[in-house]
Amino acid sequence: MSRFSLRTAFARTPNPLSQAVAERHARGLSVLDLAETNPTRVGLPLPDADLLARLPASPFLYTPEPFGLAPARAAVASHLSQRGSPVDAAHVVLGASTSEAYGWLLKLLCDPGDSLLVPAPGYPLVDVLARLEGVHARPYRLPAVHGFGLDVEQVEAALDARTRAVLVVNPGNPTGHFLHEGELVALADVCARHGLALICDEVFCDAGWDTEAGRVTSVAGRALPCLTFALSGLSKVAGLPGLKLAWLHVGGPAHARDEALARLEDVADAALSVATPVQLALPALLAHAPRFQEALLARVKGNRERLVQARPADAAWDVVPAHGGWSAVLRIPRVPGEEATCLRLLDEGVRVQPGYFHDFGGGAYLVLSLLPTPEVFTAALGPLARVLSPPAG
Ligand SMILES: Cc1ncc(COP(=O)(O)O)c(C=O)c1O
CATH class of the missing domain: 3.90.1150.10 (Aspartate Aminotransferase, domain 1)
Structure with missing residues (x-):
C-alpha cells in the first residue's frame, strides 16, 4: 500500500x-x-476574440523571467497606481493565479506547523491552500454586529506564538464588507508589533457598488509599517479566470520588502508558471x-x-x-x-x-x-x- x-x-x-x-x-x-x-x-x-492573435511579439519565443515579463509587470503597476498610491513595477510579481500566490506567500513566510490568521466568515479555499503548505489557517472572527467588518481586537486575540501572517480579504468574500482606513492602520500596527506580514486579498476591490467614504481600495504602494502583500488577478479584475494570470505586490519597510522579493524570486523561479501569451496580452486585457x-x-x-x-x-x-x-x-x-x-x-x-x-x-x-x-x-x-x-x- x-x-x-x-x-x-x-x-x-x-x-x-x-x-x-x-x-x-x-x-x-x-x-x-x-x-x-x-x-x-x-x-x-469578453475581450475581442482576436486579441490573442494580435500579440505584440511571438508567443512562442521563451524568455524565462521569475517575476514575469517587464511590460506585463509595468501594466500591473500602472493598473494598481490608479487606485491611489504610486506602485513600482519592481515590486510586482506575476503568477498563474491568486491561489498560486497564496501558496508562494505561505512558502515564503511559514514553516510547517506555523499559522496564518484568516477571517471567518471567509473564503473557504484559503484553508485548503494553507493545509497544502502544512500551515494552520486559524480563524479570527468578523463579528456579525459589525456587519462582518474587521475588529482588530479579534485579530490580536487569535494570535499565537506560531502565527506568521494575517489575511484580510477586502472586500470580504462572501460578506462584501470593505476594510476602512482606520482599521487598516490599526491592523498594520498589530502586524508590526508582532512581526507579522499582512496579506491583503483584493480580488473584489473593483466591485464596490456605492461610494462609501474611507474605504481602502488597495494596500499596494501604501507606506505601512509591516511587510505587506496585495493580491489580485485577471480572474476577478477582467472576469477571465481561464487565462491564468494574477499578481502580487510586495510592500512595507524597504529592508523586509527587498528580502521578501529576493526570496520570492527563488520561489517563482522554481515554477516559472505564467504563460508567455497571456503576459504579452496583459496590457490589452487590462484595457478591457x-x-x-x-x-x-x-x-x-x-x-x-x-x-x-x-x-x-x-x-x-x-x-x-x-x-x-x-x-x-x-x-x-x-x-x-x-x-x-x-x-x-x-x-x-x-x-x-x-x-x-x-x-x-x-x-x-x-x-x-x-x-x-x-x-x-x-x-x-x-x-x-x-x-x-x-x-x-
Ligand atoms: C477572495 C478570493 N480570492 C482569490 C480567489 C481565486 O482567484 P484566482 O482565480 O486568481 O486563483 C477567489 C476566487 O473565487 C476569491 O473569491
Missing part, C-alpha cells in the same frame, strides 16, 4: 447538498443556479477590464436590488448589508436551518450555498451569487421568497 501525506487526506464524502444537486442533474431537471460564480458563463463582456467591471457592477447592483425588493416587509429573513463583492448574504431563521433550506430550495429548482461553507460561526445564513443573468436571478426570486417565508398556519 502506497503512503500519502496527511495534508492531502481531505474528506471526500459529498455533502447532502452536492449529492442532491448531482441527483437533480442526473434526472435531467433544470436548476436556477444562484451558486454560479464563473464570470465567463453569465453573459458578461473597465468594460467588464462596468457590466459586472450593473449586474450585481441590479440583482441585489431585485433581491431586496423581493423581500416582503414582514419577512423573517434579511439581506445582510454590504458595499461590494459578487455575492449577497441572507440571514435566515435558525429553523429549519441552512442545509434544510438549501435542500427545499433545490426541490423548487433553485441552488444557493449554505453559510457553513464560509464558517459564519453562529446564526443561519445563505450565500447567493449576484452574477447570474437578470432572467435567471428574477426567476429564482419567487421560489426563494416562498421557501423562506412559508404561509402561516
Whole structure:
C-alpha cells in the first residue's frame, strides 16, 4: 500500500447538498443556479476574440523571467497606481493565479506547523491552500454586529506564538464588507508589533457598488509599517479566470520588502508558471477590464436590488448589508436551518450555498451569487421568497 501525506487526506464524502444537486442533474431537471460564480458563463463582456492573435511579439519565443515579463509587470503597476498610491513595477510579481500566490506567500513566510490568521466568515479555499503548505489557517472572527467588518481586537486575540501572517480579504468574500482606513492602520500596527506580514486579498476591490467614504481600495504602494502583500488577478479584475494570470505586490519597510522579493524570486523561479501569451496580452486585457467591471457592477447592483425588493416587509429573513463583492448574504431563521433550506430550495429548482461553507460561526445564513443573468436571478426570486417565508398556519 502506497503512503500519502496527511495534508492531502481531505474528506471526500459529498455533502447532502452536492449529492442532491448531482441527483437533480442526473434526472435531467433544470436548476436556477444562484451558486454560479464563473464570470465567463453569465453573459458578461469578453475581450475581442482576436486579441490573442494580435500579440505584440511571438508567443512562442521563451524568455524565462521569475517575476514575469517587464511590460506585463509595468501594466500591473500602472493598473494598481490608479487606485491611489504610486506602485513600482519592481515590486510586482506575476503568477498563474491568486491561489498560486497564496501558496508562494505561505512558502515564503511559514514553516510547517506555523499559522496564518484568516477571517471567518471567509473564503473557504484559503484553508485548503494553507493545509497544502502544512500551515494552520486559524480563524479570527468578523463579528456579525459589525456587519462582518474587521475588529482588530479579534485579530490580536487569535494570535499565537506560531502565527506568521494575517489575511484580510477586502472586500470580504462572501460578506462584501470593505476594510476602512482606520482599521487598516490599526491592523498594520498589530502586524508590526508582532512581526507579522499582512496579506491583503483584493480580488473584489473593483466591485464596490456605492461610494462609501474611507474605504481602502488597495494596500499596494501604501507606506505601512509591516511587510505587506496585495493580491489580485485577471480572474476577478477582467472576469477571465481561464487565462491564468494574477499578481502580487510586495510592500512595507524597504529592508523586509527587498528580502521578501529576493526570496520570492527563488520561489517563482522554481515554477516559472505564467504563460508567455497571456503576459504579452496583459496590457490589452487590462484595457478591457473597465468594460467588464462596468457590466459586472450593473449586474450585481441590479440583482441585489431585485433581491431586496423581493423581500416582503414582514419577512423573517434579511439581506445582510454590504458595499461590494459578487455575492449577497441572507440571514435566515435558525429553523429549519441552512442545509434544510438549501435542500427545499433545490426541490423548487433553485441552488444557493449554505453559510457553513464560509464558517459564519453562529446564526443561519445563505450565500447567493449576484452574477447570474437578470432572467435567471428574477426567476429564482419567487421560489426563494416562498421557501423562506412559508404561509402561516
Ligand atoms: C477572495 C478570493 N480570492 C482569490 C480567489 C481565486 O482567484 P484566482 O482565480 O486568481 O486563483 C477567489 C476566487 O473565487 C476569491 O473569491
